[in-house]
Amino acid sequence: MPVSHAEILKIAKLAKLEFSEKNLEKLSKDLNNILNYVELLKEIDTENIETLDSIHETGNVLRKDEILSSLSKENALTNAPETQNGFFKVPKVVQEGN
Amino acid sequence: MEAVIGLEVHIQLSTKTKAFCSCKTTYGNEENTQTCPVCLGMPGALPVLNKEVVDFAIKLGLATNSKIAEKSIFSRKNYFYPDLTKGYQISQYDKPILENGKLEIETENGLKSIGITRIHIEEDTGKSNHSENFVNSTGLDFNRCGTALLEIVSEPEIKTSKEASAYLAKLRQLVRYLEICDGNLEEGSMRCDANISVRETGSKKFGTRVEVKNMNSYKNVEKAIDYEIARQIKVLENGGKIIQMTALWNADKNQTIPMRTKEDSQDYRYFPEPDLVPLLIDENWIDEIRKTLPELPKTRKERFTRELCLSDYEANVLTSAKELADYFEKTLEISKDPKLTANFVSGEVLRLLKETKSELSELKITPEKLGKILTLLQTNKLNLQNAKKIFDEIAQNGSEPEKIMREKGLEQSLDTNELETWVSEVLAENPNEALRFKSGETKLQAFFMGKIMQKSRGKANAQLVTKVLLEKLK
Numbered sequence: 093m094p095v096s097h098a099e100i101l102k103i104a105k106l107a108k109l110e111f112s113e114k115n116l117e118k119l120s121k122d123l124n125n126i127l128n129y130v131e132l133l134k135e136i137d138t139e140n141i142e143t144l145d146s147i148h149e150t151g152n153v154l155r156k157d158e159i160l161s162s163l164s165k166e167n168a169l170t171n172a173p174e175t176q177n178g179f180f181k182v183p184k185v186v187q188e189g190n
Numbered sequence: 191m192e193a194v195i196g197l198e199v200h201i202q203l204s205t206k207t208k209a210f211c212s213c214k215t216t217y218g219n220e221e222n223t224q225t226c227p228v229c230l231g232m233p234g235a236l237p238v239l240n241k242e243v244v245d246f247a248i249k250l251g252l253a254t255n256s257k258i259a260e261k262s263i264f265s266r267k268n269y270f271y272p273d274l275t276k277g278y279q280i281s282q283y284d285k286p287i288l289e290n291g292k293l294e295i296e297t298e299n300g301l302k303s304i305g306i307t308r309i310h311i312e313e314d315t316g317k318s319n320h321s322e323n324f325v326n327s328t329g330l331d332f333n334r335c336g337t338a339l340l341e342i343v344s345e346p347e348i349k350t351s352k353e354a355s356a357y358l359a360k361l362r363q364l365v366r367y368l369e370i371c372d373g374n375l376e377e378g379s380m381r382c383d384a385n386i387s388v389r390e391t392g393s394k395k396f397g398t399r400v401e402v403k404n405m406n407s408y409k410n411v412e413k414a415i416d417y418e419i420a421r422q423i424k425v426l427e428n429g430g431k432i433i434q435m436t437a438l439w440n441a442d443k444n445q446t447i448p449m450r451t452k453e454d455s456q457d458y459r460y461f462p463e464p465d466l467v468p469l470l471i472d473e474n475w476i477d478e479i480r481k482t483l484p485e486l487p488k489t490r491k492e493r494f495t496r497e498l499c500l501s502d503y504e505a506n507v508l509t510s511a512k513e514l515a516d517y518f519e520k521t522l523e524i525s526k527d528p529k530l531t532a533n534f535v536s537g538e539v540l541r542l543l544k545e546t547k548s549e550l551s552e553l554k555i556t557p558e559k560l561g562k563i564l565t566l567l568q569t570n571k572l573n574l575q576n577a578k579k580i581f582d583e584i585a586q587n588g589s590e591p592e593k594i595m596r597e598k599g600l601e602q603s604l605d606t607n608e609l610e611t612w613v614s615e616v617l618a619e620n621p622n623e624a625l626r627f628k629s630g631e632t633k634l635q636a637f638f639m640g641k642i643m644q645k646s647r648g649k650a651n652a653q654l655v656t657k658v659l660l661e662k663l664k
């Protein structure tokens with residue numbers, strides 16, 4: 093098995109995901125299926141092939157440095173579960189080290 | 191023991207809009223009025239790179255002799271923190287836009303070149319508000335979120351806190367010359383982190399390093415680095431071990447304080463940003479930018495010493511900022527006297543800026559007006575004292591040099607008759623001093639000069655007065 097339960101739990105923690113013990117079994121199976129397939133691809137010799145950085149063939153999609161209108165403050169805050177005085181409000185973030 | 195220091199400097203680019211969306215980047219605006227679906231990280235919103243960001247990066251690349259990548263790509267740096275809307279920061283990882291540059295700094299032992307490992311484009315985060323308005327909560331303002339940054343990573347070739355602040359000052363001077371960042375450490379448009387380790391002097395092996403953040407002034411950079419070096423040496427001398435960590439500089443307590451680190455926090459799981467295409471830069475683009483480069487500080491300084499015969503010190507002061515050097519050269523166009531102009535600009539003008547806490551562009555005394563004053567001084571219409579008087583008058587109230595000179599009767603008198611009268615009167619009024627002078631007490635000359643100048647209301651030409659005075663006291 094390319095990926096262990098411990099590794100899945102670590103990734104889940106980093107991605108802030110939660111799931112039950114039962115789902116862990118299922119996830120583990122699915123992920124390992126995918127990764128086993130990737131293992132198969134690894135057998136191909138890619139020695140002299142440049143890494144694919146992007147699936148787009150083009151480069152340089154750029155825009156001019158011109159200001160367009162932003163959202164109103166009200167609109168910007170619409171989806172926030174909690175706001176206060178025009179700020180998004182979240183549980184206290186401890187300023188580390190101070 | 192010796193210290194090994196590497197600096198990571200973030201500069202906020204002074205583009206009008208953010209890196210990947212068209213929101214404006216104004217500092218200090220009302221909170222959450224400069225956001226859009228892209229910088230708020232709304233699902234489905236797509237980033238588009240601002241060309242100006244690339245132009246600015248190329249400028250810095252050329253000015254630091256960096257290798258400009260033909261192809262660079264953007265990556266996602268994944269971590270969760272409330273000031274980051276998307277759960278990842280768009281940055282560059284294994285293919286940054288610039289690599290292998292250098293920056294020359296001045297040290298006590300002469301010039302030293304500090305290598306620049308890499309410079310990459312990334313986006314800024316929002317700002318947390320921890321004020322007492324938020325009880326058991328934190329307020330978030332995303333006006334800054336998505337603003338373009340360049341992260342400049344130095345080689346670990348810096349040895350002392352003095353070298354570190356010299357490097358920072360040089361970098362600040364450079365980005366201000368290039369007009370790509372305003373270099374304001376206090377407002378955070380330039381931020382500096384330091385990687386510090388110590389080792390036996392001459393050793394090739396690096397010690398365990400500590401990353402120090404949150405140093406928002408040159409003074410704090412020096413203090414934090416000195417503190418951390420001393421702390422590490424002490425730990426090692428007592429037989430202890432340095433623990434790799436990130437610490438914050440606390441300016442109130444004057445010490446570095448370890449950040450509480452979660453074990454996984456450094457696991458950023460970088461991967462190529464699928465929403466952005468590769469950035470391709472060809473020679474034409476680089477040439478276009480090269481044409482827009484201003485004369486850089488080093489070249490300008492060399493020209494000032496070589497062509498204008500200014501001292502190293504004067505040239506250094508005058509080229510410290512682009513605006514000051516521009517001001518000097520505009521004044522010089524009128525006055526045509528490099529030495530005199532250098533004296534006035536590095537003396538009077540800098541004093542005025544300091545006293546009034548203002549910017550050059552705000553001064554009422556424009557280069558044109560200063561140039562005119564200096565011309566009046568050179569043609570002996572004004573003496574030095576009255577030239578400074580007119581300078582101060584214009585600095586406060588504006589107006590024109592010649593107008594003030596006429597209105598206040600400050601024009602220097604070169605009329606020998608008038609001079610003779612002043613001198614005779616002063617000698618007559620102070621017969622005792624005149625006698626003492628004649629019997630050898632020559633230091634009284636200054637006394638007479640003062641009296642005569644007073645009588646002439648500053649209009650007398652000092653050289654002429656000296657001549658007439660000594661003649662009469664023979």
Ligand SMILES: [Zn+2]
Pocket residue numbers: 208211212213224225226227228229230336
């Ligand atoms: Zn935006």
